[in-house]
Amino acid sequence: MHFSELLTCRYSVRAYRPDPVPQELLEKVLFAARMAPTAANRQPFQVIVIHTAGRENDLKHIYHREWFRQAPLTLCVCGLPDKAWVRGDGWNSYETDASIVMDHMLLAAADLGLGTCWIANFSPAAAREVLRLPEGVTPLAFTPLGFPADQPSPKERKPLAELVRYEGW
Template identity: 60%
Template sequence: MEFLELIEKRYSVRAYKPDDIEDEKLNTVLEAARLAPTAANYQPFQIIIIHTKGHENELNRIYPAGWFVQPPIIIGICAVRDKAWTRKDGKNFMDIDATIVMDHIILAATSVGLGTCWIGAFDAAAAKETLKLPEGVEPVLFTSLGYPADKPGTKERKNLSELVRYEHW
């Protein structure tokens, strides 16, 4: 599959089959995360694998959507502030690094036939408490991971002319 075709194929899945994910596919997704570029290659992130079965109540504290607990796995990406590269002006890159890692995860998942839904609108305090995250480890993003039970809808995207600016020096 060509890269742009893969990007076009990815969508936010909000209905999942209960089927287990093969270890090989999960490892492919995790390897893509490991290979993600991070600022100064510091890799200031932790990947949390959460098996949903039997943990629905805890997961609903983090993100209360019924479909969130349908897939067999939820992946959380946490950033470790003190391990992240910081620019001279004080900008810490932990969130950016975590976001790049999640993007690799969702594209790798799509490439092996799995569905995801990028989730940023979660309860961070509930996530820290539920996952027993230590001081300095912050939840940044979650994604559901499983076999889709729905079909992609139409994606609305702006035209390139609205997003790209060319400088002519």
């Protein structure tokens, strides 16, 4: 698929078929995470793969929407602030790096015919408990991963003229 087509066809999937995700496809999605650029190539992230079957109640505590538990897999991107690059003024790149990782996985999944939905509105406390995260590991984003059972809604996007400025503000 051409990249511009991929950008327009990817959408936030909120209904999933129960079909399992073949290991080969999962590995391609995880490869995209591994190849994501990070500041100073520090790679301050971990991806946790959760098999949904039997974990539905745990996942319900992390995020309450029923469709979140429909996909056969759920991915969590965690940041490692202590391993990230830090700018001279103290800004830590781990959240940005983890966001790039998640976006790479979402695009790779769409290219493979899989559905995803970026979830930031989750309970960090529940995620820490359910995933047994150690100190220094921050859960930053989740996505279900599976075959879509819904159809995309039309996307409304602002025109570029409202989003882009040249040579300054």
